[in-house]
Amino acid sequence: MSQVFDTIVLGGGIGGYSAAIRASQLGKTVAIVEQDKLGGTCLHRGCIPSKALLRSAEVYALMKESDRFGIQAEAVRLDYAKISDRKNSIVDQLYQGLQFLMKKNKITVFNGKGRIIGPSIFSPRSGTVSVEQEDGEILNLVPDKLIIATGSRPRTLPGLETDGVTVLNSDEALQLEALPASAIIIGGGVIGVEWASMLSDFGVEVTIVEYAPRLLPSEDEDVSRELEKLLKKRGVTIYTGAKVQTESVVRGAKQVTISIEQRETTQELTAQLALVCVGRQANIEGIGLQNTDVKVENGFIKVNEDMQTAELHIYAVGDCIGGLQLAHAAAHEGIAAAEHGAGLPTHAYAPHQVPRCVYSRPEIASIGYTEREAREQGRQVKTAKLYFQGLGKARVLGETDGFVKVVADEESGDIVGVHMIGAHVTDYIAEAALAQLLNATPWEVGQTIHPHPTLSEILGEAMLAVDGKSISF
Ligand SMILES: Cc1cc2nc3c(=O)[nH]c(=O)nc-3n(C[C@H](O)[C@H](O)[C@H](O)COP(=O)(O)OP(=O)(O)OC[C@H]3O[C@@H](n4cnc5c(N)ncnc54)[C@H](O)[C@@H]3O)c2cc1C
Numbered sequence: 358m359s360q361v362f363d364t365i366v367l368g369g370g371i372g373g374y375s376a377a378i379r380a381s382q383l384g385k386t387v388a389i390v391e392q393d394k395l396g397g398t399c400l401h402r403g404c405i406p407s408k409a410l411l412r413s414a415e416v417y418a419l420m421k422e423s424d425r426f427g428i429q430a431e432a433v434r435l436d437y438a439k440i441s442d443r444k445n446s447i448v449d450q451l452y453q454g455l456q457f458l459m460k461k462n463k464i465t466v467f468n469g470k471g472r473i474i475g476p477s478i479f480s481p482r483s484g485t486v487s488v489e490q491e492d493g494e495i496l497n498l499v500p501d502k503l504i505i506a507t508g509s510r511p512r513t514l515p516g517l518e519t520d521g522v523t524v525l526n527s528d529e530a531l532q533l534e535a536l537p538a539s540a541i542i543i544g545g546g547v548i549g550v551e552w553a554s555m556l557s558d559f560g561v562e563v564t565i566v567e568y569a570p571r572l573l574p575s576e577d578e579d580v581s582r583e584l585e586k587l588l589k590k591r592g593v594t595i596y597t598g599a600k601v602q603t604e605s606v607v608r609g610a611k612q613v614t615i616s617i618e619q620r621e622t623t624q625e626l627t628a629q630l631a632l633v634c635v636g637r638q639a640n641i642e643g644i645g646l647q648n649t650d651v652k653v654e655n656g657f658i659k660v661n662e663d664m665q666t667a668e669l670h671i672y673a674v675g676d677c678i679g680g681l682q683l684a685h686a687a688a689h690e691g692i693a694a695a696e697h698g699a700g701l702p703t704h705a706y707a708p709h710q711v712p713r714c715v716y717s718r719p720e721i722a723s724i725g726y727t728e729r730e731a732r733e734q735g736r737q738v739k740t741a742k743l744y745f746q747g748l749g750k751a752r753v754l755g756e757t758d759g760f761v762k763v764v765a766d767e768e769s770g771d772i773v774g775v776h777m778i779g780a781h782v783t784d785y786i787a788e789a790a791l792a793q794l795l796n797a798t799p800w801e802v803g804q805t806i807h808p809h810p811t812l813s814e815i816l817g818e819a820m821l822a823v824d825g826k827s828i829s830f
Pocket residue numbers: 367368369370371372373390391392393394395396397398399400402403404405407408469470471472506507508509527548640643644674675676677682683684685686687714716
């Protein structure tokens with residue numbers, strides 16, 4: 358059996374469903390093929406459930422410190438089952454909303470694993486998606502444009518294969534029914550740091566092991582240093598420049614022992630569980646790419662700036678194309694693919710215009726290049742770094758850790774990068790993103806009137822401080 362659609366999207370995560378909705382808005386007939394649940398990683402195993410848990414951890418940490426605010430809260434204790442229920446209910450509500458959005462936009466959703474086939478009786482071009490439905494029946498969906506949005510899954514290391522009991526990945530950790538007493542987090546990137554911060558706030562004894570010389574190696578070095586200092590102050594043990602000897606992992610019934618090598622010395626770490634956060638790999642196997650001329654490079658589908666693969670009627674978006682594996686990047690790429698497929702001019706994807714957020718405590722948000730990257734590009738740079746300690750709203754909130762750093766090009770005056778670590782910085786990094794999009798100068802952002810007292814004031818001041826013109830700092 359076969360059906361024809363203008364646009365078929367393989368994978369119903371945020372990249373896929375954003376593409377589908379946009380294509381439908383542009384008058385196309387659209388189908389999504391999803392093997393699991395609409396919403397993908399972001400909704401079910403990523404952004405939303407992890408942030409729900411982080412919020413509970415933040416509330417718990419704040420309540421334990423309530424005395425600072427003149428509030429006596431006695432016998433504060435956490436109920437992880439309830440925390441987990443709250444997370445699940447947020448996900449469920451958003452999942453309902455997403456299903457409604459599909460109906461509202463007249464998008465047909467096929468449940469099942471999709472596989473791309475080559476030229477066939479259904480179409481002279483490759484790109485038809487063959488779906489095995491739950492009842493075993495094969496359905497062939499023939500697109501004018503195909504958008505691949507199959508996402509990614511947790512990467513593992515040989516010897517560190519997860520077992521869901523003492524060695525877990527982030528998918529499995531989200532399903533924990535009780536908190537461990539201790540945890541070793543392998544990998545100090547975004548996901549590892551968020552889990553470390555959350556578990557530590559929940560009272561778990563946390564150790565991070567990172568192979569690179571610093572946490573969050575792709576962020577500005579000043580930010581990594583500040584984060585390490587603040588996490589250590591909260592009791593997190595951190596080993597950077599440390600290699601896990603994967604052959605040495607000993608799994609017991611209720612604990613795991615791991616040897617690490619750091620600066621030529623070896624030591625053993627034992628905890629109730631190890632959480633492996635060493636990146637994510639694209640879901641590109643078993644989807645039929647070999648039946649097409651679509652190219653794969655370093656494990657990711659290769660696309661041009663309009664999200665087209667080597668077969669121009671086949672697009673790919675989101676985590677399966679690599680780059681910044683972020684939900685908002687996937688959504689932007691999905692929309693760009695749908696618009697290009699409909700013959701509209703697209704806003705080309707520019708990595709330096711994509712904000713990056715880490716929801717640790719305190720949060721981290723950045724955009725553009727780090728100071729080191731800017732210098733390596735041969736730029737002369739000027740920088741300003743303002744600390745939250747000097748800001749009224751930060752003092753009011755009792756959240757004075759961290760800073761905002763602006764990197765600007767000495768010659769052109771352009772903003773090259775903005776790097777923030779502090780409470781709620783993820784809430785206003787979009788202002789720096791708008792500045793990047795409009796190619797605004799630090800002076801122009803500094804002239805934007807920021808309401809007082811807000812945390813965002815510091816961004817305006819830091820922009821002015823680049824040229825020594827800050828009023829309040
Ligand atoms: C713990 C964690 C926290 C995160 N937090 C954030 C955050 O705070 N902010 C942020 O921006 N990003 C965050 N991310 C990253 C973000 O979740 C991803 O970048 C985003 O979900 C990628 O979207 P996608 O549509 O490309 O892929 P996915 O969301 O992975 O969706 C792909 C979908 O395709 C389906 N699929 C795959 N193969 C087939 C097939 N053959 N047939 C049918 N269906 C198929 C899958 O079932 C899946 O539903 C986080 C990730 C994790 C793991």
